[in-house]
Amino acid sequence: MxxxxxxxxxxxxxxxxxxxxxxxxxxxxxxxxxxxxxxxxxxxxxxxxxxxxxxxxxxxxxxxxGFVSSHSHLFTSASRGLGMDQSLYGWIEAMTRYTDAGDADDVYWFTRHGAQDFLRNGITSAYDFTSAGLPFTAGAARYEAALPETAFTHAQLRAKADAGLRHVHSVMLGQGDVSAADALAQLDEVVDAAGDVDPALHLGLAVSGTVQWAESRDAATLEVSAMRRHGLLNQPHFLETPHDVEAQQSRFAWYADAGALGPDLVFGHFIQTTDEIIAAAAAAGCGMSWQPMSNGRLASGVARIPRIRELGMRVGIGLDDQSCTDVSDPFGNMRTALALVRATTHDPGALPVRDVLDLHTRGSAEVLGVDDRVxxxxxxxxxxxxxxxxxxxxxxxxxxxxxxxxxxxxxxxxxxxxxxxxxxxxGTRLTDPDAATVVDEVHDRLEKLAAQVDAPR
Missing domain, CATH: 2.30.40.10 (Urease, subunit C, domain 1)
Structure with missing residues (x-):
């Protein structure tokens, strides 16, 4: 009917x-x-x-x-306008100043706020990293050595579903001195929880790779084990920041040696590349997710999109953190993509207009393996x-x-x-009857967290 x-x-x-x-x-x-x-x-x-x-x-x-964001951090929706003049790690420290003090219930509302913001702006499907609850130490460029608390992960999963946003739910494995058995057992728990979500909204689970920040090759080995255990996509943030580039590039071999390279490995950002890295990734069938507005805001650089596409890599476009794109605007993201590529190549044909729309819709769905649905x-x-x-x-x-x-x-x-x-x-009105409640919850909770964090010691 x-x-x-x-x-x-x-x-x-x-x-x-x-x-x-x-x-x-x-x-x-x-x-x-x-x-x-x-x-x-x-x-x-x-x-x-x-x-x-x-x-x-x-x-x-x-x-x-509907636009598909191939790389998003929805819980950051409540942290816009922070770290205004910082590059990646200084911005992370500023952006998470208040949210790191929140509990899983707070993160639920922050994530739901981000999900409904996406929907209002025409982004109907998103790959969502769920690292809330695992603090990042900017000075050391490391996540805390721990198992992520599943309460935070589950809260973010529920929030996306309750908002009505289609999603790929990406989870981080245990960090640092954590046994592979414990990390994989926790992943099993997340897989079980995802089984309770409406499959029309839940497009799949994925791994949030952490080799860019890891201390040993064991991180890549663990990620491959997780991918094969449940048939999961892995999207690591990789070769993003312009700092310590040689160290970042050296870790590409960690993925290659672990057997990770292939269609289920999608590099997030992939800016500080070399000809050899691009060629190897393309030959293996890897994809990448490009965040043009975020990369500009954080002075990360411009990905070599024409060369990457020329060699046959699948490319999708993401909105990244709502606190570093600030306005979750896919139209603005496309125009930023066009401007960056054309300005750096001096060639208006390096990225045609139709192609950039394709990358933010079908291309993003394809690189995430969900183009049979969205x-x-x-x-x-x-x-x-x-x-x-x-x-x-x-x-x-x-x-x-x-x-x-x-x-x-x-x-x-x-x-x-x-x-x-x-x-x-x-227009600007969401049909969700709880939309206003979400806004009120976020403002009330952030006011309390800010008072707690900024209180005199």
Whole structure:
């Protein structure tokens, strides 16, 4: 049965097997998946007997798939505007000043705040790192040697599900002097907990690799054991900061020697590379996640995207921490990506406009291994889509739909966000009846934590 019919839209399906864009329609089944996508007008047989409230007339609107963030830290949504003039490690210390004092219940609300912020801004699926609860020592560039508390991990999982955000839930393994048996046993517990989450929202589990900060090769060996134990993707933050570059680069061999290189290893950031590292990663089928706005904000550098793509690596785009992109704006993230690549290569063709939209939708879904469910408007995929109105406010004539969508539109033109064929954001208003409660909880909790942290000693 048709749950929703979208008609008279200019569709940017991001389907690699059909030409885009085109004026057309698509229908959504009761299970929230796309049943049909066609050019032109829907036939009378589709319209017959369909109630008016099941028909969305998108005349004059651009309709594209929900954005997919291939690299996110949702719990940081409550820490924006901190570490304003710091690079990576100084920023981490400033950004976690108050959240590190919180408990698992606090982190639940911080994460839910981040998830609903994503949804409001058209990001309908996200890879989420869940390192809250394991403090980072900036001076030593190390996480504390400990097993992460599963209460924090479970709280972040529940928060994403309660907000209605599709997600890949990425967990950090035990750090430092922790036995592999204990770390893997804890991972088993997280796997069991994920089984209770709606599979339509929970797109999978992953490992948050930590070799960039590890003290020995054992970290890479443990990550490979975890990946193979449960068939998990691994996305490490790797070659990110411009400091101690040689030490970072030397650890690529740790992954290679541990047998980690392959399609299930996705390098997050991957900026401080060499020709040899890129070639080896590409030959093994590895992917990467690119965070252009974050990399600029933290002075991390510019990833060599044209070369990485030329060698065949799969690339997705992420919004990273909401406290280092500050505004979770996928439109701004795309334009930042274009500006960085074109400015550093002196070549406007180094990253075409359509390609950057593809990287933030289908490409991100592909690199995360979830493109069978999200990232495009194709039959069988979830009906996660955006209605963008280039006439409100007016951006002028639409000479090219991709050009207008990527270069001229922004969050102010984002008219509606739909997940599974159900409206989740109408303008700036979320349909979640608990949205205001989430905001109140975050502000109240941060006020108390700040008073506690900043109290005279």
């Amino acid at each position: 048709i749950h929703l019919l979208v008609r008279d839209a200019v569709l940017l399906t991001m389907d690699p097997d059909r030409p885009d864009p085109f004026r057309g329609w698509f229908s959504v089944d009761d299970d929230g998946r796309i049943a049909a996508v066609e050019a032109g007008d829907p036939p009378p047989s589709v319209l017959a007997g369909l109630p008016a409230d099941r028909v969305l007339d998108a005349a004059g609107k651009l309709v594209g798939p 990232g495009t408007l194709r039959v069988g995929r979830f009906a996660d889509f955006l209605v963008v109105d280039p006439r409100d406010p007016d951006t002028g004539p639409v000479w090219d739909a991709y050009g207008t969508y990527v270069l001229a539109c922004s969050l102010r033109n984002l008219h509606q966000v739909w997940v599974g064929g159900r409206l989740v954001a109408d």
